[in-house]
Amino acid sequence: MRILQVCAEIFPLLKTGGLADVAGALPPALGALGADVRVLLPGFDAILAGLESPVEIARLQAPGGMGNNPARLLRGHLPAIGGEAYVIDAPGWYLRTGGPYADAAQQPYADNHLRFALLGWTAAELAQGLDTSWQPGVVHAHDWHAGLVPAWLQVAAARGRSVPGCVFTVHNLAYQGMFPRACFDALGLPAHFFSIHGVEFHGHLNFMKAGLYYAGRVTTVSPSYAREIQGPEQGCGLDGLLRARAHELSGILNGVDAAVWDPATDTLLPARYTADYMAGKARCRSALRRELGLAGKAEGPLYCVVSRLTEQKGLHLVLQALPALLAGGGQLALLGSGDAGLEAAFRDAAAAAPESVAVRIGYDEAFAHRLIAGSDVILVPSHYEPCGLTQLYGLKYGTLPLVRRVGGLADTVADTRLETLDTDATGFVFEEFSAAALERTLLRVNAVHRRPTEWRRVRARGMAKDFGWARAAREYLALYRGLTPA
Structure with a gap:
């Protein structure tokens, strides 16, 4: 089976969130099951730099405003996926001084509708044989950046x-890719596509809606999130459409790339370890405390956060519960960036208690590995969470997740209570989105942490869980086989 994956970023070349991890891990997992997978990506500088032996496949003659900048399609080897990939080489669209989606001041580029419409249009051209040596039997588009892929396939059909x-x-x-009505006119799509039965959403152009409406099948990244987005709280205004497509909507849980995240082989760690030999984790913890200037010993656990600092992630709850965490003998180490107010508040907390709180603003992949490996508990108190990956990394690294019961967090972490200690407990879960609920859960964490035998039992059970990509790849292959042509 030939599969074309279409996405805007890919680990390790370009990453702003979990999408990149999925884009980098799913193709090799599908390939291991016999699929022939290629990826189509925009020509951001980091992606072009990672493409080996590129050859030009075609000069792209895109319709509408997409044709305002010269573009060509390259094919080459992409070590990130261990196979072939296509990259749209269009410097006028993709080579910018800021990030992939926004400038240095975090303002979205005004022409994002054209930059990512070109991605969708090119995918549809590949699906129709633009590369005469390889034509996909399935196209898999990821998130709003690729939302126009199924729309352009519908045009071709x-x-x-x-x-x-x-x-x-x-x-x-x-994150839906919403643009003013006038932006639709620049795309070159048929006029009737701008309707309630199409890409229109409250008078605006909506890339996400285009994907949801025109794709043959819709998936999201956990079973719980697939249910949640069909309701008004998490549906972001699209719940009606999602309910209408419920029979074509499914949740396939993301996985962990064992080639990147495995404490037994992770070269980014000061010491490696397994569930049967945990001495290396103790050395990682000691090294982390030295690196961050935290007190060498603490009565309670060392908690970590690896996250974008946004309201979605519930990190204001961590700030509100921080006095209780510290009063219980705990320490906190955070890596993240985002909301300026949250960044400043966490910096202030670290300045007020430097032996107990450490904060690094930004993102550092190597430090993220050291941070998760060296901590006892990873905090993920999200307001909503489509899947979440850091809690999966925590399980793999023996760092017990403390999560809110929502989305993929609910699907992956089993709460530790008296009646579950000997059965399925793998972490700590709270329900109500409040600092008080988080504080009550911290008390339970401390109670188990004071009982090393029980703590080790829960930790070992979490490390034994299989959240590898092979399972997800099998589910995707089954879905692909059930597709009918557009």
Whole structure:
């Protein structure tokens, strides 16, 4: 089976969130099951730098405003996935001094609708045989950046072209790719696509809605999130459409790339370890405390946060509960960036208690590994969470997750209570989105932490869980086989 994956970023070349981890891990997992997978990516500088032996496949003659900048399609080897990839080389669209989606002041680029419409249009051209040596049997589009892929496939099908079926995966419904009505006119799509039965959403162009409406099948990244987005609280205004497509909507849980996240082989750690030999984790903890200037010993656990600092992630709850965490003998180490107010508040907390709180603003992949390996508990108190990956990394590294029961967090972490200690407990879970609920859970963490035998039992059970990509790849392959052409 030939599969074209379409996405805006890929680990380790370019990463702003979990989408990149999925894009980098799913193709090799599908390949291990016999699929022939290629990826289509925008030509951001980091992606072009990672493409080996590129050759030009075609000069792209895109319709509408997408054709305002020269563009060509390259094919080459991408070590990130261990296979072939396509990259749209269009410096006028993709080579910017800021990030992939926004400038240095965090303002979205005004032409993002054209930059990512070009991604969708090019995917549809590949699906119709633009590369005469390879044509996909399935197109898998990821998140709003690729939301117009199924729309352009629908255009081709309406013109009598034979095109493959398309899967559209929602990684985070809150980010929809919404643009003013005038932006639609620049795309070159048929005029009737701008309607309630199409890409229109309250008078705006909505890339996410396009994917949800036109794709043959819709998936998201956990079973619980697939249910949640069909309701008004998490549906972000699209819950009606999602309910209408409920029979074509499924949740496939993300996995952990064992080639990147495995404490037994992780070269980024000061010491490696396994569930049967945990001395290395103790050395990682000691090294982390030295690196961060934290007190060498503490009565309670060492907690960590690896996250974007946004309201979604519930980190204001951590700030509110921080006095209780410290009063219980705990320490906190945080890595993240985002909301300026949250950044300042965490910096202030570290300045007020430097032996107990350490904060690094930004993102550092190597430090993230050391931080998770050296901590006892990883905090993920999200307001909503489509899947979440850091709690999976925590389980793999023997760092017990403390999470809110929502989305993928509910699907992956089993609460530790008296009646579950000997059965399925792998972490700590709270329900109500409040600092008080988090504080009550910290008390339970401390109670178990004071009982080393029980703590080790829960930790070992979490480390034994299999959240590898092979399971997800099998589910995706089954979905692909059930697709019908657009």
